[in-house]
Amino acid sequence: MSSPNGNLNPKTRKYFISRRVDSIFISLHDVYQFIIRFFKEAALPPYELKELSRQCYEVGYRSLPLISLTGFITGFVFTNQSRPSLSEFGATSWLPSLISIAVVRALAPLVTALIAAGKVGSNMGAELGSMKVTEQIDAMEVSATNPFKFLVVTRVMATTFMIPLLVVYTAMVGLLGSYLSVHANEQTSWPAFFTQVFESISFLDLFSTMIKSTIFGFTIGLVGCYQGYNSSKGTEGVGRAANSAVVAAMFLIFIEEIIIVQIVNAIRIA
Amino acid sequence: MKNNNVNINKENPLISIRGLTKSFGEMDVLKGVDIDVYQGENLVVLGRSGTGKSVLIKIISGLLLPDQGTVMVLGKNVPELKGKDLIDLRLKVGFSFQNSALYDSMTVRENLEFPLVRNFRKLTKAEVNTSVEEVLDAVGLSQTINQMPSELSGGQRKRIGIARTLILKPEIMLYDEPTAGLDPITCLDINGLINEVQEKYRTTSIIITHDLTCAKATGDRIAMLLEGQFQREGTFDEVFETDDIRIKPFYDYNFTDI
Numbered sequence: 001m002s003s004p005n006g007n008l009n010p011k012t013r014k015y016f017i018s019r020r021v022d023s024i025f026i027s028l029h030d031v032y033q034f035i036i037r038f039f040k041e042a043a044l045p046p047y048e049l050k051e052l053s054r055q056c057y058e059v060g061y062r063s064l065p066l067i068s069l070t071g072f073i074t075g076f077v078f079t080n081q082s083r084p085s086l087s088e089f090g091a092t093s094w095l096p097s098l099i100s101i102a103v104v105r106a107l108a109p110l111v112t113a114l115i116a117a118g119k120v121g122s123n124m125g126a127e128l129g130s131m132k133v134t135e136q137i138d139a140m141e142v143s144a145t146n147p148f149k150f151l152v153v154t155r156v157m158a159t160t161f162m163i164p165l166l167v168v169y170t171a172m173v174g175l176l177g178s179y180l181s182v183h184a185n186e187q188t189s190w191p192a193f194f195t196q197v198f199e200s201i202s203f204l205d206l207f208s209t210m211i212k213s214t215i216f217g218f219t220i221g222l223v224g225c226y227q228g229y230n231s232s233k234g235t236e237g238v239g240r241a242a243n244s245a246v247v248a249a250m251f252l253i254f255i256e257e258i259i260i261v262q263i264v265n266a267i268r269i270a
Numbered sequence: 271m272k273n274n275n276v277n278i279n280k281e282n283p284l285i286s287i288r289g290l291t292k293s294f295g296e297m298d299v300l301k302g303v304d305i306d307v308y309q310g311e312n313l314v315v316l317g318r319s320g321t322g323k324s325v326l327i328k329i330i331s332g333l334l335l336p337d338q339g340t341v342m343v344l345g346k347n348v349p350e351l352k353g354k355d356l357i358d359l360r361l362k363v364g365f366s367f368q369n370s371a372l373y374d375s376m377t378v379r380e381n382l383e384f385p386l387v388r389n390f391r392k393l394t395k396a397e398v399n400t401s402v403e404e405v406l407d408a409v410g411l412s413q414t415i416n417q418m419p420s421e422l423s424g425g426q427r428k429r430i431g432i433a434r435t436l437i438l439k440p441e442i443m444l445y446d447e448p449t450a451g452l453d454p455i456t457c458l459d460i461n462g463l464i465n466e467v468q469e470k471y472r473t474t475s476i477i478i479t480h481d482l483t484c485a486k487a488t489g490d491r492i493a494m495l496l497e498g499q500f501q502r503e504g505t506f507d508e509v510f511e512t513d514d515i516r517i518k519p520f521y522d523y524n525f526t527d528i
Contacts, residue, residue: 046391131374139371142331143385143438144360150388 034226038156041149048154055158059120063166070115071170074107075099075177083185092186096196099178104205108171110257113216116163117249121224124155125245128228129238137229152229156221163217164210171209208264215260216253223249272312272487274465279309283342284442284474285330290339291498292325299325301498303339307476312468314477314489316509316520321495323478324368327444330476331365332356344441361389364435364473368447370427372419378430379415382406386437405433408470409463425456432463436471443467443475449484461487482524 015022079099086092128151131137140147175197182188224245231241283306290303299322307313317323328334329341332348341348344362351359373381382402387393393401406412409429419427428448435443448464449457461484467473468488477488485492485506492509494502496516502509510521 046388134369134374135367135371136373138328138333139365139367139373139434140384142333142360142363142365143389143434144357145385145388 030230031226034229035222037148038153038222041146042153042157046149048150051150051154052157055154056162058123059116059155059158060162060165063116063119063162064169066115066119067112067166067170068173070111071108071173072177074111074170075103075174076181077177078102078107078174079178079181083181095182095186096178096188096193097200099182100175100197100200101205103171103174103178104201104209106257106261108174109167109209109213109216110253111174112163112167112170112213113220113253114250116159116166116217117220117223117253118246120159121220121245121249122242124221124224125228125231126238126242128152128225129231129241130228132229132231133234133238148229152225155225156218159217159221159224160214161217163220164213167209167213204264204268208260212257212260215256219252219256220249223252272465272489274469276310276312276468276490278311278490282309283307284309284344285476286340286342287326287330288340288342290326290329290341291337292322292329292334293337298498300329300336303495303499305493305500305503307474309474310468310472312464312475312477312488312490314479314485314492315495316480316482316485316492317495318480322498323495324446326495327365327446327476327478331363331444332360357389361438362440363442363444364432364438364440366428366432366435366443366445366448368450370419370431372422372427372430372434374419376419377415378406378411378417378419378422381419381430382434382437385434389438401437405437408436408466409433423456425452425459428452428456428460429463432467436467439471440473443471443473445475445477445479447479447481448477449479449481454483457481457484458487460484464488480520482520 079095082095082098083092086094086098128137131151137147137151140150175194179188179190179193182193183190227241227245227248231237285305285307287303287305290300291298292300303326305313315323315326325334329336330343330348332351335349343359346355346359348356348359372378373384376384379402382405383398386398386401402415403412406415409432411426411429411433414422414426414430419430422430432443432445432448445464448460452460464475464477464484465488468475475488477484479485489506491503492506493500494509494517502512502514502517510517512518
């Protein structure tokens with residue numbers, strides 16, 4: 001960890017293995033400390049409830065227009081693209097089942113998380129990075145307040161709470177888009193469509209999606225805050241923090257998706 | 271010349287620094303700093319850019335850790351303080367940042383309330399309002415209470431930054447380049463404000479600057495930080511009665527006719 005007393009000069013600093021390998025382990029250690037600190041600060045009072053509700057509004061409500069558009073188009077287009085393949089086997093009546101499973105299990109959580117990583121994660125990285133550069137975080141610290149609790153804990157909790165809600169909303173809007181496509185082409189009624197949808201979705205699907213969304217939300221908030229809070233000084237550092245917040249969050253979301261899908265499939269088979 | 275009415279207690283140093291060193295990588299910034307700052311005194315630290323003036327006050331406020339040395343502030347060694355002890359000390363040490371460091375997303379009122387409501391959670395809304403109005407009045411900016419920092423001028427931002435530290439009624443004030451980037455008239459206003467704060471709130475202050483007009487107007491004592499150590503100390507006239515080529519250009523640049 002880069003302590004204030006440590007030798008930060010790359011030319012004179014001694015390394016255990018090599019500069020690059022050491023820096024990976026130092027970064028992992030920093031992230032580990034950041035996560036531990038988050039749980040410690042989140043558990044201890046006082047709680048910044050007003051700031052938490054403001055962040056929930058920013059993350060949730062402010063994301064609705066983009067999420068609505070993307071969710072609707074995803075459901076509509078996915079239905080249209082799936083129809084030709086199913087019609088070859090005369091199986092277009094299976095469209096509601098196919099779409100509901102795809103939307104609930106994979107599309108809604110992934111699309112929502114990726115959009116949130118781009119919109120919310122970059123915003124957090126840039127905002128905290130900018131506060132660091134302009135000494136606003138130092139100003140909080142010297143006025144005997146806890147910037148970590150106010151800035152980081154509230155933001156990470158907001159994404160952790162709001163992303164699952166946004167995923168539910170995306171799934172609903174996506175299924176609505178799909179229904180409009182199915183209704184226009186197959187003249188399927190609203191009750192018939194949604195009866196088939198709910199019959200296809202199991203409790204495990206819903207449960208795994210909510211768990212997955214919560215993990216995605218935590219990841220987006222944590223990565224965005226970590227990058228911003230630890231950004232190096234200068235405007236270049238702010239840009240880099242915003243960029244790293246998006247890239248790292250997206251990368252981690254895909255890794256988490258793969259792992260969770262494997263676990264859920266194993267449970268399903270068992 | 272400074273002419274406010276203050277009482278300096280030369281037997282009671284509130285800040286006492288001994289053998290302070292600080293390096294960043296290969297660069298030794300502070301190389302054994304020793305200094306006392308007495309109760310009620312305004313100490314001006316002068317020096318060229320990059321000589322560690324700001325590093326010094328960041329160490330005093332606990333934002334940076336020194337490599338070696340003791341930094342006694344109000345009887346406590348700052349580098350050894352952690353948790354509640356550090357918070358208690360920070361409540362008594364105000365820090366005015368060079369760029370004011372106002373919270374962009376909050377109004378002036380919210381900026382001022384921020385440290386108060388978080389440190390004194392039992393205060394009523396009326397008590398918080400009274401404190402906010404009092405410090406805004408002290409810095410002469412009552413009319414800006416609902417404005418955003420982006421709507422303020424540089425001088426107003428400095429004043430609000432000072433007001434935000436005053437709201438906790440600190441015993442010690444640390445000013446980092448209080449007149450940097452301001453026009454001469456606003457600089458005079460800020461100098462006056464620093465002296466008013468010293469008189470009204472009975473603060474002990476360290477003022478970091480390379481503005482000699484500010485140093486002359488606000489400093490009870492001047493300390494010249496050169497090559498990582500304090501080389502000269504005394505009144506303004508005492509410090510600049512020298513032919514030292516490291517010090518003389520400061521005076522010549524500001525006060526000699528071109």
